[in-house]
Amino acid sequence: EASAKVIDGKSVAKDIQGEITAEISRMKNEIGVVPGLAVILVGDRKDSATYVRNKKKSCESVGIKSYEVCLPQDSREEEVLEHISSFNNDPAVHGILVQLPLPSHMNEQNILNAVCIEKDVDGFHPLNIGRLAMRGREPLFVPCTPKGCIELLHRYNVDIKGKNAVVIGRSNIVGMPAALLLQREDATVSIIHSKTKNPEEITKQADIIIAAVGQPNMVRGSWIKPGAVLIDVGINPVEDSTRPRGYRLVGDICYEEACKIASAITPVPGGVGPMTIAMLLSNTLTSAKRIHNFN
Amino acid sequence: EASAKVIDGKSVAKDIQGEITAEISRMKNEIGVVPGLAVILVGDRKDSATYVRNKKKSCESVGIKSYEVCLPQDSREEEVLEHISSFNNDPAVHGILVQLPLPSHMNEQNILNAVCIEKDVDGFHPLNIGRLAMRGREPLFVPCTPKGCIELLHRYNVDIKGKNAVVIGRSNIVGMPAALLLQREDATVSIIHSKTKNPEEITKQADIIIAAVGQPNMVRGSWIKPGAVLIDVGINPVEDSTRPRGYRLVGDICYEEACKIASAITPVPGGVGPMTIAMLLSNTLTSAKRIHNFN
Ligand SMILES: NC(=O)C1=CN([C@@H]2O[C@H](COP(=O)(O)OP(=O)(O)OC[C@H]3O[C@@H](n4cnc5c(N)ncnc54)[C@H](OP(=O)(O)O)[C@@H]3O)[C@@H](O)[C@H]2O)C=CC1
Numbered sequence: 001e002a003s004a005k006v007i008d009g010k011s012v013a014k015d016i017q018g019e020i021t022a023e024i025s026r027m028k029n030e031i032g033v034v035p036g037l038a039v040i041l042v043g044d045r046k047d048s049a050t051y052v053r054n055k056k057k058s059c060e061s062v063g064i065k066s067y068e069v070c071l072p073q074d075s076r077e078e079e080v081l082e083h084i085s086s087f088n089n090d091p092a093v094h095g096i097l098v099q100l101p102l103p104s105h106m107n108e109q110n111i112l113n114a115v116c117i118e119k120d121v122d123g124f125h126p127l128n129i130g131r132l133a134m135r136g137r138e139p140l141f142v143p144c145t146p147k148g149c150i151e152l153l154h155r156y157n158v159d160i161k162g163k164n165a166v167v168i169g170r171s172n173i174v175g176m177p178a179a180l181l182l183q184r185e186d187a188t189v190s191i192i193h194s195k196t197k198n199p200e201e202i203t204k205q206a207d208i209i210i211a212a213v214g215q216p217n218m219v220r221g222s223w224i225k226p227g228a229v230l231i232d233v234g235i236n237p238v239e240d241s242t243r244p245r246g247y248r249l250v251g252d253i254c255y256e257e258a259c260k261i262a263s264a265i266t267p268v269p270g271g272v273g274p275m276t277i278a279m280l281l282s283n284t285l286t287s288a289k290r291i292h293n294f295n
Numbered sequence: 296e297a298s299a300k301v302i303d304g305k306s307v308a309k310d311i312q313g314e315i316t317a318e319i320s321r322m323k324n325e326i327g328v329v330p331g332l333a334v335i336l337v338g339d340r341k342d343s344a345t346y347v348r349n350k351k352k353s354c355e356s357v358g359i360k361s362y363e364v365c366l367p368q369d370s371r372e373e374e375v376l377e378h379i380s381s382f383n384n385d386p387a388v389h390g391i392l393v394q395l396p397l398p399s400h401m402n403e404q405n406i407l408n409a410v411c412i413e414k415d416v417d418g419f420h421p422l423n424i425g426r427l428a429m430r431g432r433e434p435l436f437v438p439c440t441p442k443g444c445i446e447l448l449h450r451y452n453v454d455i456k457g458k459n460a461v462v463i464g465r466s467n468i469v470g471m472p473a474a475l476l477l478q479r480e481d482a483t484v485s486i487i488h489s490k491t492k493n494p495e496e497i498t499k500q501a502d503i504i505i506a507a508v509g510q511p512n513m514v515r516g517s518w519i520k521p522g523a524v525l526i527d528v529g530i531n532p533v534e535d536s537t538r539p540r541g542y543r544l545v546g547d548i549c550y551e552e553a554c555k556i557a558s559a560i561t562p563v564p565g566g567v568g569p570m571t572i573a574m575l576l577s578n579t580l581t582s583a584k585r586i587h588n589f590n
């Protein structure tokens with residue numbers, strides 16, 4: 001009796017990667033340029049290493065050349081800044097990404113600000129965020145995860161204009177830019193966070209919900225307006241002894257309850273996750289096109 | 296039977312100007328520096344000339360030195376840019392303000408971007424707006440009108456944290472930054488604009504309403520939750536043959552209806568208006584203090 005359409009992020013991401021592959025080969029043929037993405041990894045966090053490996057693989061699969069720098073945990077901030085500076089000046093590199101979190105002895109803000117704005121494919125620079133917030137201004141890059149959320153709505157023909165949208169979470173990398181994007185498309189946006197007193201009541205009025213909280217199954221069936229469209233950004237490990245690793249991943253929305261009430265929903269995994277990486281590839285291509293003036 | 300407390304912006308603005316006057320004389324005594332504000336006016340719009348004259352008068356009254364450049368309507372963009380550049384380099388100038396609107400043959404974005412961010416006392420630079428939107432970042436300046444709205448809430452001891460706030464209007468200079476400021480203070484914020492389908496329903500849930508729409512008396516009594524606090528930014532001329540000029544000014548909120556339902560409300564005129572100029576003086580002082588490292 002689950003009635004919601006499943007928004008298949010994995011399949012959309014695959015389509016997008018196909019489109020990117022085609023564009024990159026056209027670019028290579030016509031002007032001989034291959035987009036390049038540089039990734040800087042500091043320290044030996046396993047999860048970070050996995051993310052970086054996946055990004056590298058995805059780059060290869062679409063024809064983006066990837067450059068990788070791995071620095072030990074106890075590196076000095078200056079070393080990271082030197083690598084950023086040399087990538088800033090390297091014409092073969094069109095996007096620069098610093099894998100977060102950085103070791104605690106480093107100043108994240110300093111390091112992120114060092115990436116030149118033309119290569120800030122993460123879109124986290126305050127100048128980009130400011131342009132995203134302002135009418136009549138265009139950011140150079142839109143942060144990947146929120147961009148992926150909106151792209152899913154577009155590809156599933158979900159009307160945004162004039163709809164009531166609720167974003168749960170307001171982080172700099174997901175919730176806040178997601179709210180700005182929805183607003184740019186003329187949704188009426190409300191933003192819920194940890195100090196909100198009546199999240200259920202507000203969420204219940206939404207035609208579109210984007211949940212980016214980091215709280216497993218927080219959004220229950222009773223929070224959802226019948227027919228709403230749900231985008232679940234959350235990726236939360238919960239114990240599960242039936243799984244080989246002892247845990248499984250769930251979203252911020254209680255899928256079993258929600259899929260009976262919503263008109264469409266993203267699964268976790270296989271929803272927003274694959275879109276994030278597709279948007280990173282897309283931003284890198286956009287950057288190479290802009291730098292080389294190629295349309 | 297009007298029960299709402301009147302939020303007296305005129306009187307608060309006067310208090311603030313008193314505080315600024317005291318700080319400026321302390322600064323002058325201790326380090327011999329007087330803050331300076333440069334205003335650039337292009338063209339001969341009467342309303343703009345009035346605003347500029349008022350700003351100048353207010354500067355004088357608190358001890359800020361004001362510099363004024365008036366250029367003819369048919370000036371070239373380069374002339375404006377040259378004046379900005381010389382103010383950027385002038386150590387006696389701590390704030391630069393370009394009176395809007397500019398003549399239509401000029402590129403407003405180019406001109407505003409030319410003001411160096413350390414002297415952008417209007418706070419309209421995208422880098423400032425980005426920092427305002429981001430957690431953990433601090434803007435150098437907060438735009439004057441929305442800053443004035445929040446300052447009124449503070450001075451009247453209105454709790455913001457955890458309250459439901461609705462901002463009606465999302466312009467770059469008022470509505471959008473007002474929403475970001477409320478959010479920074481942990482309100483749960485919803486933003487209403489011209490594409491919103493059920494503004495009354497959403498507004499009715501708000502503990503705090505900031506209206507910046509430019510539609511006379513749009514917010515009616517039926518839109519307001521009993522006990523709400525209302526900040527009316529709107530300044531709208533409506534015909535009134537009993538007035539010497541043939542018109543009077545009203546806000547975006549229907550005052551006569553609202554004052555029976557709200558717990559507090561700003562009048563128009565005498566509410567937000569005087570606060571805008573007080574915040575401009577405050578931003579200019581902040582800038583001079585920062586540039587001269589004076590606390
Ligand atoms: N699919 C993908 O590619 C990606 C997935 N993620 C996942 O998305 C989720 C969110 O990530 P991120 O934005 O980085 O997380 P953050 O921890 O940075 O932000 C979480 C936000 O949720 C709010 N919040 C926390 N608890 C509650 C609550 N009980 N009720 C309402 N709001 C609450 C916080 O509020 P406050 O601001 O008041 O503290 C904060 O704004 C995580 O599960 C993460 O793993 C993240 C990035 C990419």
Ligand SMILES: NC(=O)C1=CN([C@@H]2O[C@H](COP(=O)(O)OP(=O)(O)OC[C@H]3O[C@@H](n4cnc5c(N)ncnc54)[C@H](OP(=O)(O)O)[C@@H]3O)[C@@H](O)[C@H]2O)C=CC1
Pocket residue numbers: 440463464465466467468469470487488489490491494507508509510528529530531567568569571
């Ligand atoms: N007190 C002071 O010092 C100041 C006062 N003001 C006054 O504040 C008011 C707003 O100014 P400003 O922000 O510059 O105006 P703008 O015209 O730039 O923006 C108006 C906003 O209101 C929205 N809007 C318009 N009509 C409706 C409607 N019927 N329902 C819902 N939303 C609507 C618009 O929506 P959309 O984005 O969809 O077009 C837009 O976001 C004006 O009256 C102005 O005179 C302004 C600055 C300073």
